[in-house]
Amino acid sequence: MLDKKEIAHTIIIMKKLGIVTPGGDAPGINAAIGTILCLSRNEKKEIIGINDGYKGLVKSDFTDMKGLSYEWLMGVSGTILHSERMSSFKEKKVLKKAARNLDNIGIEGLIVIGGDGSFRGALDLHRVSGIPIVGIPTTIDNDIYGTEETIGFDTACNTALEAINKIKDTAVSFERIFVVEVMGRDRGFLALEVCIASGAEAVIIPEIEPPLEEIAKGLKKARAKGEMNAIIIVAEGVSNRRKIAQFLEDKTGATVRESILGYIQRGGSPTRRSRMLAVEFANLAYEVLKESPTRPKMVGLQNGETTTMDLEKTVEGYKEIDLDKYKLHRSLSNIY
Numbered sequence: 337m338l339d340k341k342e343i344a345h346t347i348i349i350m351k352k353l354g355i356v357t358p359g360g361d362a363p364g365i366n367a368a369i370g371t372i373l374c375l376s377r378n379e380k381k382e383i384i385g386i387n388d389g390y391k392g393l394v395k396s397d398f399t400d401m402k403g404l405s406y407e408w409l410m411g412v413s414g415t416i417l418h419s420e421r422m423s424s425f426k427e428k429k430v431l432k433k434a435a436r437n438l439d440n441i442g443i444e445g446l447i448v449i450g451g452d453g454s455f456r457g458a459l460d461l462h463r464v465s466g467i468p469i470v471g472i473p474t475t476i477d478n479d480i481y482g483t484e485e486t487i488g489f490d491t492a493c494n495t496a497l498e499a500i501n502k503i504k505d506t507a508v509s510f511e512r513i514f515v516v517e518v519m520g521r522d523r524g525f526l527a528l529e530v531c532i533a534s535g536a537e538a539v540i541i542p543e544i545e546p547p548l549e550e551i552a553k554g555l556k557k558a559r560a561k562g563e564m565n566a567i568i569i570v571a572e573g574v575s576n577r578r579k580i581a582q583f584l585e586d587k588t589g590a591t592v593r594e595s596i597l598g599y600i601q602r603g604g605s606p607t608r609r610s611r612m613l614a615v616e617f618a619n620l621a622y623e624v625l626k627e628s629p630t631r632p633k634m635v636g637l638q639n640g641e642t643t644t645m646d647l648e649k650t651v652e653g654y655k656e657i658d659l660d661k662y663k664l665h666r667s668l669s670n671i672y
Contacts, residue, residue: 350468350626352382354443355401357415358389358422358457359450362474362488363606366416367614368449368621370409373401375622384443388420389450390457393434398441411605413491415449425457428464435465443467445625447618451475451486455634455651462632462647470621471634471647474614476602478525481653482645483636487617489526490609492519492601496530499597504534504567511564513555513588515581517596522573526601528661536567537671540574543657548580552587554671559590563670616642 355372357365369385376383385399386392404416424430438446445468448458455471462469473480476492496518507514516536520526524541531539537555540546555566568584570577578594585592606614620635620642632647666672 350381350444350628352384352442352444353625354384354386354438354446355417355449356386356389356393356446357417357419357449357454357474359419359454360475361414361419361602362476362486363413363491363602363604364487364610364614365449365474366409366412366414367606367611368472368474368487368618369401369416370404370406371615371618372447372622373404373409374406375619384441385417388418389422389454390425390434390461391420391422392417393437394422394425394430396437396441410611413603413605421453422457426460431460431464434461435467438465438467445469445628447472447621447625449474451477451480452651455480455647458632459647459651468625468628468630469632469647470625470629470644471632471650472617472621473634473636473650476519476526477521477523479521479523479655480634480636480650481655482634482650483638484640485613485637487614488602488606488610490613491604491607492526493529493533494607495601495604496526496597497534499600500530500534500536500567500569503595504565507565507567510591513566513568513584513590513592515568515570515584515592515594517570517572517577517594519597519601520571520573523655524571524573524657527569527571528657528665531569532661532665532668534567534569535668536569537669538566539569539571539662539665540577540580541571541657541662542573542575544662546574546580548583549587551671552584554669555584555590556588558671559588564590566671613637620644
């Protein structure tokens with residue numbers, strides 16, 4: 337888990353740990369929190385919750401989590417600790433205040449549940465405070481380097497699929513083309529996954545030059561053969577995405593409608609997959625933190641196994657889109 341050098345530098349037995357959720361909400365965050373609470377109670381360790389992300393840490397907004405149960409938290413979406421963005425958290429004076437507050441309340445190790453921005457803040461905090469930190473990757477975007485999947489991604493995919501299936505009913509009834517926008521920030525992981533799983537005709541993602549002319553020609557040929565409806569999945573990070581529907585309508589002569597799924601993808605009760613990933617990640621994060629790592633770590637999934645890597649490496653890395661999946665989609669589509 338940790339290398340021998342790090343284990344040799346373990347100097348304390350932690351009795352009080354902190355949890356903070358500074359990033360966007362994602363189904364499964366509370367399942368991770370509940371797992372840590374359950375494990376800590378078995379070992380009689382105290383868990384302190386930090387409200388409203390890093391803002392709560394700076395304002396000393398701490399909460400006792402003794403009354404919360406693992407069983408209830410498993411199915412609750414969002415984050416019971418709430419979250420709020422804080423752009424000033426990278427400032428040295430703000431970080432020093434946060435470090436003092438951690439010290440004043442006696443928190444000896446911190447678990448950060450979030451995504452890229454949360455982990456960057458965690459690194460900055462560690463450099464100022466020296467506190468042991470372990471990150472748990474939780475984002476529906478699935479864009480964190482060092483893990484094949486993040487908590488919440490599976491649930492977001494299923495939520496999007498349910499909505500797309502309903503949109504497809506209208507597309508068939510009115511013989512229309514629908515451009516459906518899904519979330520993912522500036523990455524296309526969610527869009528590509530739901531495109532293949534829904535049987536959509538095309539996907540447009542930020543990582544690959546949009547083949548709009550090719551898609552338009554394919555749609556026109558398909559309509560000439562009697563295939564009058566289609567679903568085009570577009571990731572929110574695609575530039576000029578608002579013009580795609582009009583472009584396709586102009587090129588095909590068909591009625592094209594746009595549907596933006598939006599924040600529904602970040603809510604809902606977590607799927608079995610998201611819950612199990614939360615439990616496995618939280619369990620490993622808890623065990624790693626007990627060993628008081630000298631370098632901040634992140635837990636993740638690699639080759640189907642939960643493992644750890646340096647948080648700094650995670651933040652500096654770039655997760656590549658799966659081009660084989662994209663090629664598979666094109667081979668399955670009827671318009672390319």
